[in-house]
Amino acid sequence: MICRRRFFLLTLCLCLLGLAACDSSDTAPLPLNLYECDAGEAAVRHVIGALPDLNPGVAKSYSIVLGEINRDGMTPASDAFTKRFEDLKLKFVNAQNLKDIEPNHTIADPETRLPAFVLQLRKLQPTSASTWEAEAGWSYKKEFERLKLSLEVKDGKTSVVKAEKLEGSAK
Template sequence: MTRRLLLISLCLGLAACDSSDTAALPLNLYECDAGEAALRHLITKLPDLNPGVAKSYAIVLGEINRDGMTPATDVFTGRFADLKLKFINAQNLKDIDPDHTIVDAETRLAAFVLQLRKLQSTSATTWDAEVGWSYKKEFGRLKLRIEVKDGKASVVSETTEAGN
């Protein structure tokens, strides 16, 4: 059984590396070096809203819709520990009235929701990504081009898609 799971995992990994694949990756494969590079870039672009007020950050994968959102795993979120920001699991977010502000359930302070909306391999060393953020009623969205050089994924271009 273990061998079968390993074989399936390897096949999925190889399929994700296929340069002819033009579809977005399954959400469970977003938690990779390219996904991390996209989110780190997004974090550097966040505006300084409510200066001096403590904030929490939550990472979600894929689309956010009426059915909810897919939180990143704690292992993936742990990759950002060096940033010294308070990351929480998106499952610990709460919607509070009257204006439906998304908050950290523990502190009841507004949280930045960081979204890795789409991740697509375009070749063996390049990726296209769509990322977004929201904080209270503010939001922004970027399209990114990510390239792997010398084993390190980094953003090589960005286009602002939306925001206020």
């Protein structure tokens, strides 16, 4: 009788652990193709809204990249995702078209040859059914900033509820 009870309790514990492992609120980062969602858009909009006014009066271009930027290059956001920002009336350039301008290796718009803001959605992960964490940032010439963002879905709208500067040269 005691062995059956122990067996039953052990089986129950293993089943509960198995269910916990299958929990849909897993905090692993999403694959890059899933960054182009409402939470990703809210994170990028927050970064755009917080950009400093560098080189006042000079026309600016913007480019959105997803994930890490490394020697192998960067993953450009899709044109469909970039179209979500049309209401901002900014000039967006697909990241694969950006040019490296010598001698300072400035990332520039290929049409104007002027420096471009590179907006990076580096990491995005759900933390619950209605909350997200993100790392996002920007660079312009030698200036840059990286932020940790907390996002929340409330009444169907995703917004940034907390932003913390992780690093950067911008003041």
